[in-house]
Amino acid sequence: MRLEQYTQPFVSSFYQTYLEDTESLSSFFHYNWNQEALNKRIQETDFTNHKRTELVEVITSYMNMFGISEKSKKHLEELKNNGVVVIGGQQAGLLTGPMYSIHKAISVIALAKQQREIQGVPVIPVFWIAGEDHDIDEINHIYIEKSRMLHKLVFPEKSKLKKIASETTYTKEMMIVYLEEIFKSLPETAYTKDLYNKFVILIDEHSTYTSFFTAIMNELFYEEGLLMIDAAYKPLRELESAFFQEMINRSAELGSLVFHQEQKLERLDYGTPIQAKETAANLFYVEDGERFLLERENNLFIHEAKGIAFTKEELLLIAQNTPEKLSNNVVTRPIMQEMVFPVLSFIGGPGEIAYWATLKPAFELFDMKMPVITPRLSVTLVTPKVQTILKKLEFSVPDVWSGVVGQSKVQFIEQNRNEDIPKYIQSIKDELSNKYEKLEELLLENDLKLTPLVEKNLNFHFKQLTFIDHAVEDTLLSKLDSSIYRYDKLMMELMPNDGLQERVYCPVQVLNEMGPTLIQELLQIPYKFNGKHQVVFL
Template sequence: MTAYIKKIFKSYGETSYTQKLLNDVLQTVEQQQNFTDFFTSLMNELFTAHGLLFMDAAYKPLRQLESPYFSQMIENTEAMAKSIYYTEQQLQADGYAKPIESDEQDANLFYVHDTGRVLLRRKDGKFVNEQAGISFTAQEMHQLAKNEPWLLSNNVATRPIMQDLVFPVLAFVGGPGEIAYWSLLKEAFHLMGINMPVIVPRLSITLVNRQVQEALKLTEITMTQVMNHELPELLEKWLEQQRDEQFDRLLTETQSQLQTQYEQLQSHLETSDPGLLQLLDKNLQFHKSQFDYLQKKKEQSILLKHHVQYERYHVISEQLFPEGSLQERLYSPYFYLNQFGEGLIDELLKQPYTFNGSHQLVYL
């Protein structure tokens, strides 16, 4: 892990913030024993002044607190599974994707087995996982919920409900994928005797540094065009404008003339010396490959000539939509903390965001 983190930070480049950030992360590696505690420690350090609270869902005393709710879920498992399944079928009929591919026989609970968590299904009145060779009657499930609730765990459908039963939830803040599967759960909440909380789309932002701002200005590309995924088309159009049309025309004419000459040679050899036809074809393929090579070299020469402008397109693409995804999907926050320091988090939290589900832009 230490070697991996050093490699990542090396790829960021050295700034005045790098050494402290790296040392803090490496110190956390030494202090923690697993990924969960490592992540929690890092986040606590970054948000120490902002009241961020973490809860370990597998914490034994918490599971004991959840005991009666597990029993209630076991009691209502069939009705909940059907409500989720039929809601998902209706969503699909209305033209939406199926968020979780639910089934009427789902139990929507995990059992913590020796090999890890295994998902349970309902079959012939029992709760089973055939691959793990596990089978419980409803009564046995109730005993587990009462005496060993830490052996039970929620899945994607029952986790939101358990969260609302255990905590005083004012609102659930979720991303697009989470909100999609929450859309299946209204009736399931009601079956458990509670209402769904308010659902708020989580904040989604793109950070626009000065390098990108300059690149946008010099390419005359707008953020609207970038956020509408028009950049690949704009780059293709720009590349087309840089082509040497006369060179392309001459090269095409030369290829056409050569093809005509070889066809005449082929016609002659078919009657005079058929044994050379294979060699003739091989010779033609060689010339075609040379034309391709020349074409590629010409394109490289054009890019080299205009490499500064081409690099600006590359910067916009890699900074704003790395590998075709939003920054939040690919980049670690440390990529930006390395550029702007840990104070960046405080500054980001001060910004006047609009919490209406729209994507936000923050200029650095």
């Protein structure tokens, strides 16, 4: 494998600033993201107050459903003692969702390994699964190549209720049919059969979006000792009971602080990443698997559309006795994460880091500092087939991102198009128009009122000539098809939907081509957390 690094393409102004000039954003974060900050974080933070034994019991209980490797057992023991964590999380997408889920896990593992050596203390990789999210439309699809076009393939089963991912079940027979549709789009390789059969087994063993996601991730990262936990796991909620109570007691202050911090961000032209409301309670109430966002109104916590209303005392009792009925939102999830885990660094993507920029005063409200927020590794994988095309056409990966390949495709077609043909067809149209105009004049001179018929006849000839023109174009494109496809393949593989590969494709395509050892091979690359986009030539 070969690694090349480039300036991040397709980034927002905020993320570009965070990557290239973090110091200018220091009023929004407690630490820059560099080694000095990581050293400072581990030296000045008191990690002794976490409920380590209870946390390890919760994670062990959860991971027992999927299988715990020896390395994971070692990490759990370290976490129980003095270990700190590098943590990142993601929604439970089908077949892991987009590739950046994999890249985030790789980032967590790579940074944890690096800091374990540097800090001389156990640094443990943890993956936090956002099973409490309820927007199933964000995670119920993948993109496949079909008929040489990119298609969004949506899992067809719909739930009548908008349940959280951890309680949204799938019909196993329907999921297998969906899997078959995906594999029909893939070329047959030496790995196809085993890969398909592995997914079939996991589909059969699990029944919710979150458990299916966790099972795949555990399969891919089993030997790395990646610890995983579902945010919606009931024993975790019980561990969080006291923390929910703190959030309820300070809800008004929290809402105000985040609202005003986001306004500061907006005044710098970085937008409003979470669109905070000062009256937000920043908690959901969960009923029968559905989440209802609460707001504060007249000393009540309400969800008006659902007719939900709790006094502060009532909500505190829920947090104490049935904490599984509460769920964090974008504001309280990072705070809860810090309360539960001894976090050295949080691995975040562009959107996550933007909303974390609104949370510095919120952390301070709870007498905490934000961890070091390290941008996740952003990666494009270049398969051998794509490398062959790049070499043949003499392009680089940035040529695809910049639009050079698309422009070259148009130029290639133009160079092979005989412009005399459409010009000649147009000249026939012009000549016909002149002759039909003369014909109409002669008819009118002889008082023969046939204008509608003349126009209809002329239009008929125009349509036939246009048909020939289109047929010429189609025949030309067909003649050039194999060459055109090479241009299209580069853009579809390296810039699908006019964006980064990792935001569109899921791992199944590249695993099918490169085999089951791909993840282990990617983990051997000596990545640098430098804000660059990593291009890996497989």
